[in-house]
Amino acid sequence: MAQVSLRKIVKEYEGGVQAVKGIDLEIADHEFVVLVGPSGCGKSTTLRMIAGLEEISGGEIDIGGAVVNDVPPRDRDIAMVFQNYALYPHMSVRENMAFGLMLRKFPKAEIDRRVNEAARILDIGVLLDRKPKALSGGQRQRVAMGRAIVRDPKVFLFDEPLSNLDAKLRVQMRTEIKKVHQTVRTTTIYVTHDQVEAMTLADRVVVMNHGVIEQVGPPQELYHHPRTRFVAGFIGSPAMNFIPAKVEARGAGLVLLLPQGTELAVPEHRVARYQPYAGKSVTFGIRPEHLTDTQNVNKPHVAFLTLTPEVIEPMGMETLAHIKLEGAEVCARLDPLVEAAPGVPLPLAADMNNMHLIDDATGLVI
Amino acid sequence: MSATARPSEMVPGLGRRVGSLRSERRWALWTAYISLIIAAIVMLAPPLYMLLTSIKTSAEIANLEGNPWLVLAPTWENYAAIIGNPMFRGFFYNSIILTVCVVVITMVISVLAAFALARMKFFGSQVLATGVFLTYLVPDTLLFIPLYQIVGGLGLLNSIWGLVLVYPTLTVPFCTWIMIGYFASIPKELDEAALIDGANWMQMLTKIFIPVALPGIIAATIFAFTVSWAAFVYPTAFITRPDEMPLTIGVVSQLIRGDTFAWGQLMAGALIAALPPVVVYAFLMDYYIAGLTAGATKG
């Protein structure tokens, strides 16, 4: 078990493509860190540099207190689970799991003990003598994890391990991975493009975009206090609404002027923060769950507005209303009992305590 | 466009379509069987004729009357003569030594070369891979003259060891090319998993690549075996001493004296010579067909 530090890590592929542009990251012992971001943002590249499968163009990687830049993968004491499992097709499940230990000349009894222990944790005891082609996708995924667990490495690396599974199995395996981590407590770096996976699994989430880290933090912090518009829009589903707005002074306070003319009062404890933007255009960000129907809204700092939904989507436990505004698509979450119909004006309540303002010039949340 | 289903029209239409599918399939089967039967007749007629000739007496072979496809007095005398002939046993032995050596040398070189060319990206590896294949396109009838010089210079004319040296020039390029294809189809993650598991290049080759690419290795082995067992041009050119001859030229050169053809023995010898390839094919085909790569990754 070990901590991992990335210091100014750069990856430049032949042809001058900078896939990773100097990232810094400290990962503590036992921590579960998830790298998340859109396709092509450099997550896999970062992970593969940690694994030693990709040369590092610049910076330093430190695993357990030693710089490993020039250490080959086999000597880094890491284990990796691949998206397509990468099981050895000619070996049984048992041999697949034992392979790494055999190459490291572990005694037979110790190999057996570890394989059986991993099989118990993952509940694949009955599959031990099968070949990978006789396993389902979820079972192969478990074997791939078993192969990592038996090695008892310093660090687990996962590259989108669940994206080949169907939706239901993905949720199940997600829980499984979390359980395994709670059992073995190995430092884990997990790559995914699925923000739900990131939120549910991570101690800390690292949001990447275009080869840089946008923000690092615990899931709740990223959710409630995104630092940039990118993070605000990436984390959360359905995504945060972004509405062009203008900040205007009204007496001692401030209001947000929306495109169709509605004014929303800014809570007084935020006035000082937003004062410098008075008279300027900004982007108003609000999550769908903070833009609701008008029942049960006797909280402070609620602003009311009426919008006309275009599409109503009943989800069962809630109903989503999609509204088209000038320059923005807005989504509101309604109680399923509220009567809403497309084209019929709908009174809505915006919880202004959970509002965000984004500086359009910098993309930063104010 | 409307996709409204009108049952009254759909059902008969559907029935017709199923019927036409069935008759189409029947047609396909018929055509397949007819072409296969024609092919089988064309392919099997010569060996059958050899077999028939080999169990005839010389007198019966020489008799030009009657149907040559009928055997009136079957006899084993040709086989007995061939097997009892120590010279023929020598040819057989030479062929076996030669072929085993060539297959081993070929497979060692081409597996190692293909692994390097398919997986270790080094300067010029692409050009080299193409080059290997291009050398295969040069016909051996063109190569044997310069090779005669080389083998002669080495003092290996009239020795099967000269052939052991020369045959790999025919087999290695093609076998390497086959193996590059098989190795390239092994997912990259498999090597990476092995690297992380602690394998070095040699272990990756022996413990992952060779077992996973076994069908390819068997295909290449069959090829090398066939080329080496059946080669005719090189031994004809390089070997004149009977005790160093392999089967292919031994049978021909010893059983044809001037214009006297010992047809019965020739055919018996040729059939015995054809036996090892048949046995090898029969044994290896099962492995060859069993797809071993299934289940490496999803899909």
Ligand SMILES: Nc1ncnc2c1ncn2[C@@H]1O[C@H](COP(=O)(O)OP(=O)(O)OP(=O)(O)O)[C@@H](O)[C@H]1O
């Ligand atoms: N071998 C390579 N040569 C050149 N460019 C590459 C290579 N591998 C990746 N890239 C580029 O580097 C960038 C980052 O790739 P990477 O695989 O790390 O993305 P990712 O975040 O894992 O995306 P995904 O979610 O699609 O897996 C991409 O723009 C990609 O095109």
Ligand SMILES: [Mg+2]
């Ligand atoms: Mg990736």
